[in-house]
Amino acid sequence: MPDPFDHILGQPKVRAFLRGAVKAGRVGHAYLFTGMAGSNKTQAAYALAQSVVCKEHGCGDCDDCKRAMRRKHPDIHYLAPEGAGGYLIEQMREVMNDVDLAPIQSHAKVYIIDRVDLLGIQAANAFLKTLEEPPENVVMILLGRTRASVLPTIVSRCQVVPFRTIPTTEARGIVVQNTGCTPLQAAVGIQACGGSTGKAIEFVKNLERFEFRARVIEVLQLLEHADDMDILEYAQELLEKAQAPLDLVRKLQDDELAESAEFASASALRQIEQRNKRALSAKSTEMLTQLTNIVRSWLRDVLMVCSGAPHLVINEDVAAGVREAAAHVQIPHVVAALSQTDEAETAIRYNVSPETCVDVLLFEIREELYGSHSAG
Ligand SMILES: [Zn+2]
Structure with a gap:
């Protein structure tokens, strides 16, 4: 029988471990999933969350499961750092207060807390007590890059589940x-999605995303003959195309809110609205990061050719x-252009205006690749 853990790609041991814990009825109250970007920790966290909120431990058919699978369950909370340097103390205080509230729909609640390696000492302190003794019906799933990058006071309060780095060829195979x-x-999808096979699967299924990628690469080449006005126009166009999927997200959110309005209380609705806002902003960052990932992938290929390793080019079609x-x-x-791309991505994550980030990036790339100093 299929279960939520089937969806965890490239992590057979994690799959078996979590499945076993759920079957035996010994799901812990706090987990720390460790692994590099692209190791599918988020997928695994949502799978575990689904098995927790479903009365049948993840039947796949009930309303709890369906909402969990759409990542829209009102009792599955997802958090990402909201501050420039990581988690804000207020964010963790909010979790601490929220934990004691009754679940909205299910019998249990799950908190998925991403990038706990960005949880500083003060923000962590606001949260340790909750992590140590959460209410009976609460499961905390923390996600971090490596065990060593997470504060020891956090690690010691969690069951640590290590994720393997999925080898490139295996990721492509998946x-x-x-x-x-x-x-x-x-390969193109994985690059555009920063190594995530789960997101890459969505990417390659979507023709519009491929067209977007083609246009980004085209613009990178057009920069050679672009004047300043052209660049501003390209930036605007790429920004609109990058964020086009947000319209669909907004529509789904509106539909869901209208649906919930029939049965949910005012405070529950406010929670849903807040969650929607955060989800939208996370999606926006994800889409803009796709843009920088595509740029980086292309620049990396240029660097490979410059370095006499053309066989390592990934974007073979271009x-x-x-x-x-x-x-x-x-x-x-090329190296300078690559580091400008990293800077743009950091700025996007820190909520610098996307217009500014993309403008600056295109100007910098034109300068580095086609400026007066270039070899041609
Ligand atoms: Zn179910």
Whole structure:
């Protein structure tokens, strides 16, 4: 019989471990999932959360399961750092207060707290007591990059579940297997999604995302002959295309809110609205990060060709353009463009205006790749 853990890709041991814990009725009250980006920790957290909120431990059919699978269950809370340097103390205080409230729909509540490696000492302190002794019906699932990057006071209060880094070829295989796409499409999708196979599967299924990627790469080449006004227009266009999927998210949220309005209390509705707002902002960051990921992937290919390793090019379908760009630029300038891309991504995560981030990035790339110093 299928269960929520089937959806955890590339982590057979984690799958078996969590499935076993649920079957035996010994789900703990606090977990720390550790693994690098792309190791599918979030997928696993939602699978565990689904098995917790469903009375049948993840039947897949009930309303709890369906909402959990859409990541819309009112009793599954997802948190990401909201401050420039990580989690805010207020965020953790909010969790602490929220934990004692009764669940809205299910018999239990789950908190998925992402990037706990960005939980500083003060914010962590606001939260330790809750982590140590959460109410009976609450499960905390913390996600962090490595065990060592998380505060020891947090680690010691959790059951640690290590995730393996999924090898590149295996990750591509997973995407191909789940979508029927070509290995090239899988590679492109994984790059665009920062290594996440789960997100890459969504990416390759979506023709619009591929068109977006094609346009980003086209613009990178057009920069050679672009004047300042052109760049502003390109930036605007890419920004709109990057964020186009948000319209659908907004619509689904509105529908859900209208549906909930019939039975939910005013305070529950406020919670849903707040959660929707956060989900929308997280989605926006994700989409903008796709843009920087695509830029980075292309620049990386240019660097590979510059370094005499053309066989390592990933974006094979646009290899001619990559070679063309590589022919006119020296390695230090490609490296500089890559670090500008990292800076743009950091700025996006810290909620700097996306317009500014994308404008600056395109100007910098034009300067580095096609500026007066370039080799051609
Ligand atoms: Zn169910």
